[in-house]
Amino acid sequence: MLIKSTHKNATKEHQITDEKIYYGRREMLKNMGFLGVGTLLGGGANAGVFDLFSRDEERPSVFQRDDLTYKPEGQALEELTPESKIISHNNFYEFGAQKNQPAELSQGFKVDPWKLAISGEVEKPLILDYDDLYSSFDLEERIYRLRCVEAWSMVVPWIGFSLADLVKKAKPTSKANYLAFETLYDPEQMIGQRNRRLGGGINYPYLEGLRIDEAMNPLALMSVGLYGKTLPPQNGAPIRLVVPWKYGFKSIKSVVGIKFVEKQPPTTWNILAANEYGFYANVNPKVDHPRWSQASERRITTGGIFDQNRIDTQPFNGYGEQVASLYSGMNLRKYY
Numbered sequence: 001m002l003i004k005s006t007h008k009n010a011t012k013e014h015q016i017t018d019e020k021i022y023y024g025r026r027e028m029l030k031n032m033g034f035l036g037v038g039t040l041l042g043g044g045a046n047a048g049v050f051d052l053f054s055r056d057e058e059r060p061s062v063f064q065r066d067d068l069t070y071k072p073e074g075q076a077l078e079e080l081t082p083e084s085k086i087i088s089h090n091n092f093y094e095f096g097a098q099k100n101q102p103a104e105l106s107q108g109f110k111v112d113p114w115k116l117a118i119s120g121e122v123e124k125p126l127i128l129d130y131d132d133l134y135s136s137f138d139l140e141e142r143i144y145r146l147r148c149v150e151a152w153s154m155v156v157p158w159i160g161f162s163l164a165d166l167v168k169k170a171k172p173t174s175k176a177n178y179l180a181f182e183t184l185y186d187p188e189q190m191i192g193q194r195n196r197r198l199g200g201g202i203n204y205p206y207l208e209g210l211r212i213d214e215a216m217n218p219l220a221l222m223s224v225g226l227y228g229k230t231l232p233p234q235n236g237a238p239i240r241l242v243v244p245w246k247y248g249f250k251s252i253k254s255v256v257g258i259k260f261v262e263k264q265p266p267t268t269w270n271i272l273a274a275n276e277y278g279f280y281a282n283v284n285p286k287v288d289h290p291r292w293s294q295a296s297e298r299r300i301t302t303g304g305i306f307d308q309n310r311i312d313t314q315p316f317n318g319y320g321e322q323v324a325s326l327y328s329g330m331n332l333r334k335y336y
């Protein structure tokens with residue numbers, strides 16, 4: 001299965017041979033535009049390279065590629081967004097509502113020990129501790145598009161396990177119609193939870209939810225890593241949900257609770273502005289946000305002046321084949 005070397009004393013370099021995956025520093029540099037045309041950039045851009053490398057060293061690479069299943073099905077084949085972008089342009093309001101704040105303000109975040117409690121309408125309530133997150137389930141690498149409701153997007157090589165595996169392990173009762181997810185509440189560590197302005201006016205903890213059939217869809221992922229390494233705090237360490245066919249806000253970070261419930265649970269952005277953010281939040285180019293169009297998106301690639309890639313948004317973020325049947329007969333304009 002996974003992790004021959006444990007995550008606590010892991011190998012440093014993540015070696016990749018698969019040509020389809022743009023790993024490795026040379027490839028990252030190429031993606032960032034630092035090889036070829038990008039070498040014309042000035043000193044500021046070069047400083048960015050060193051930042052990237054030093055952060056790279058700090059984060060243990062705990063996953064051995066041989067230990068991961070690679071399932072091409074449902075995988076985005078687009079060019080990966082460079083790791084430097086994925087870990088520096090974030091929405092994680094617990095650590096500040098500006099895109100650059102989570103990377104800066106989450107660095108001391110303690111994730112070990114951790115407790116993820118699976119509770120509610122299940123026959124087998126579970127508590128997963130930090131080590132369980134990496135060892136209780138088969139880990140896979142999944143390359144998914146991530147489409148934020150703000151109309152930017154990335155392509156991220158996640159590592160994680162199927163949420164369906166966790167659901168099966170917990171054995172839901174017949175009353176379990178929804179899953180209610182909760183992020184850690186720890187105002188001492190999370191500056192946005194003790195400073196209302198930094199936290200974007202959200203009442204914490206951050207809450208999300210899925211219908212149980214959505215949670216059972218093979219695309220729904222519990223992620224514990226990206227780019228071959230454990231998740232950095234700003235991306236939702238140590239474990240976060242990834243639901244690639246829905247707007248990014250559904251993909252709740254730093255999860256401490258998953259409760260199986262009978263009724264549709266309250267969700268953070270829906271509580272904040274119900275007319276703008278629905279429970280379903282399926283990516284839909286035909287249903288605009290009240291304040292902007294959802295027909296297209298800015299794909300984050302190399303950054304800076306090269307980062308002007310405007311592309312059409314796809315229904316269900318391009319995963320319609322796998323998930324559209326979940327919503328057959330539903331009015332997706334009403335259930336946005």
Ligand SMILES: Nc1nc2c(c(=O)[nH]1)N[C@H]1C(S)=C(S)[C@@H](COP(=O)(O)O)O[C@H]1N2
Nearest residue numbers: 090091092093148183206248249251252253
């Ligand atoms: N707890 C929590 N989870 C969260 C958020 C947040 O503010 N708090 N932001 C969401 C939004 S709006 C997006 S787009 C994604 C961003 O994930 P990323 O920073 O890993 O790209 O995380 C989602 N999960």
Ligand SMILES: [Mo]
Nearest residue numbers: 148149248249
């Ligand atoms: Mo988002």
